[in-house]
Amino acid sequence: MRDDTKPFSPMETRPWDDIVQLQDRLLREQVQYLAQHSDFYQTKLADARIDAGRIRSVADLQEVPFTCKQELRDSLKARPLLGLHQAARQEDIVQIQASSGTTGSPAYVGLTSSDKAAWAEVTARGLYACGVRKGDFVLHAFAMSKGFVGGIPIYQGIERIGAIDVPIGADGGADRLLIAARDARPRCVVGTPNYLLHLANIAEEVIGMPASALGVERLIVGGEPGGGNPAIRGALEQAWGAKCCELMGGTDLGCVYWAESDDQRGMYFVGADHILAELVDPESGTTLPWEVGAKGELVYTSLQRQASPVLRFRSGDHVVVTAIGGPGGRTAPAIRCFGRTDDMLIVRGVNVFPSAIQDVVSAMAPVVLGVVRVLADFEGHTTQGNLKLFVERAAGQVAESDADVSAQVETRIRNALAVKVEVTMVRHGFFMAPGAQKTQLTLRKMPDLAM
Incomplete structure (x- = not known):
C-alpha cells in the first residue's frame, strides 16, 4: 500500500546534490542532441560561438544566451507548424499542444512518445502533491479544447496516478460542471481560481445546493494568478469547504512542474529530471542561488526532450523562493509566482x-x-x-x-x-x-x- 505522506516519485526525495549531478549528465546529452537535431539551436550556438561540447554542467549554462519567447514565435513562423526548433522527425511526433495564443497565433509544441510519457509523469507528480490520489473522481474544469495544456495533458496526468477524470471541461459550461459535481461527488476539482470561485457563486442557483455541500476535499488551481493569493484562496476554501492547492507549468516545457503540497508553503519543483530550472536576475541575467527569500525570473532548459526542446528559455515568470525541501522528504525548492514580464x-x-x-x-x-x-x-x-x-x-x-x-x-x-x-x-x-x-x-x- 502506498504511503500517502511520500511524494509520487522517488526523484522528488533524492538529495539535491545527486539531482544536480544527474542534471549535469542529462544536460550534456540534451545539448549534444540539440547540436545534432535542432536547426534553431545549431544556428543559435554557432552565432554565439559556443561549441556544444563545452557545456558540461549546469554552471556552464551561464555562457549560453537566453532563448526568448519572440525567438520561438519567429521560429514557428519560419517553419510552421512546430518551428525551426523541432528536433524530432514528424513521424515520431504523436501529440501536439498549443498555448492560449493571447498575443496572436497559438504556439505549438510537439511530443514524441517519450516526451508524452515524461509530461504525464511530471504532471502526475504535481497533481499528487496537490492531493489527487488513486481512485479519486477528479472534476476537470480547465478548458478541454483548443489544445491547451490544461486539457488532455492534465487528463493524462490524472490517468497516470490512477485517478478518474470527469472530463467536462470549462468549455462544457458552468451548468454541466456543477451538475457533474452533484452527480459524481468528486473528491477533487481542477481549474483556474477565478472560474472555480464563479462556479461556487452560482452553485445554489444551478443545482439547488451550495458548493460546500458537494463533498469536494481538494481544489487544485492554476493557469492564471490568484491561487497563491490568501484572500482568493480563503474565498475558495470557504465557498467549497475544501483545501486549495496551486500548481504551475507552461506549454513550452510541460503541463505541470511546480505544485503545492500539504504544508502550503509554496509550489515545489517536481520535474528536475526532465526540466532544469534556473533563477536569474531579470535585469542583469545573472544566475541566483536557490535560497529562501530570493526573487527572480525562472529560466528553463529541457532535459530528455526530443520534439520541441528549449535551452535557457526565459519564462517571464517572476517568483520568490519560499522554501527549500518539504514534507515527505522533498528536497526541491518551492516558490510563489507574483507576476509575469509580459504583464508588468x-x-x-x-x-x-x-x-x-x-x-x-x-x-x-x-x-x-x-x-x-x-x-x-x-x-x-x-x-x-x-x-x-x-x-x-x-x-x-x-x-x-x-x-x-x-x-x-x-x-x-x-x-x-x-x-x-x-x-x-x-x-x-x-x-x-x-x-x-x-x-x-x-x-x-x-x-x-x-x-
Whole structure:
C-alpha cells in the first residue's frame, strides 16, 4: 500500500546534490542532441560561438544566451507548424499542444512518445502533491479544447496516478460542471481560481445546493494568478469547504512542474529530471542561488526532450523562493509566482504587476470582492500618468458609496505598491464571468461603462 505522506516519485526525495549531478549528465546529452537535431539551436550556438561540447554542467549554462519567447514565435513562423526548433522527425511526433495564443497565433509544441510519457509523469507528480490520489473522481474544469495544456495533458496526468477524470471541461459550461459535481461527488476539482470561485457563486442557483455541500476535499488551481493569493484562496476554501492547492507549468516545457503540497508553503519543483530550472536576475541575467527569500525570473532548459526542446528559455515568470525541501522528504525548492514580464507595467518609474493589484483589492473583502481590471490605454508598458482601475462593486453595494470605496482602494494600493491609481467603480457582475479562457486583468481599451 502506498504511503500517502511520500511524494509520487522517488526523484522528488533524492538529495539535491545527486539531482544536480544527474542534471549535469542529462544536460550534456540534451545539448549534444540539440547540436545534432535542432536547426534553431545549431544556428543559435554557432552565432554565439559556443561549441556544444563545452557545456558540461549546469554552471556552464551561464555562457549560453537566453532563448526568448519572440525567438520561438519567429521560429514557428519560419517553419510552421512546430518551428525551426523541432528536433524530432514528424513521424515520431504523436501529440501536439498549443498555448492560449493571447498575443496572436497559438504556439505549438510537439511530443514524441517519450516526451508524452515524461509530461504525464511530471504532471502526475504535481497533481499528487496537490492531493489527487488513486481512485479519486477528479472534476476537470480547465478548458478541454483548443489544445491547451490544461486539457488532455492534465487528463493524462490524472490517468497516470490512477485517478478518474470527469472530463467536462470549462468549455462544457458552468451548468454541466456543477451538475457533474452533484452527480459524481468528486473528491477533487481542477481549474483556474477565478472560474472555480464563479462556479461556487452560482452553485445554489444551478443545482439547488451550495458548493460546500458537494463533498469536494481538494481544489487544485492554476493557469492564471490568484491561487497563491490568501484572500482568493480563503474565498475558495470557504465557498467549497475544501483545501486549495496551486500548481504551475507552461506549454513550452510541460503541463505541470511546480505544485503545492500539504504544508502550503509554496509550489515545489517536481520535474528536475526532465526540466532544469534556473533563477536569474531579470535585469542583469545573472544566475541566483536557490535560497529562501530570493526573487527572480525562472529560466528553463529541457532535459530528455526530443520534439520541441528549449535551452535557457526565459519564462517571464517572476517568483520568490519560499522554501527549500518539504514534507515527505522533498528536497526541491518551492516558490510563489507574483507576476509575469509580459504583464508588468511601469507607472512613473515603479514596476507593478496587475496580479499584485488584484491581490491588494481581493484582501479588501467584503468592501469589494476582488474583481478588478487595469486599463493600460497607453503605448507599450510605460506611463507617466496615474494608473486607471475598474473595480466591481460588492453584491448589494450601492452607487452612493462609490466615492468612499474608491478612496479606500486608491489609498490601499498607494500604501502597498507605491503607485497612484484612479478607481472607477462599476456594477457588480459588470465584467464577463470567468470561463474557458484565462481571466485577463489588463484592458487595452476603455470598456463601455453603459453596459
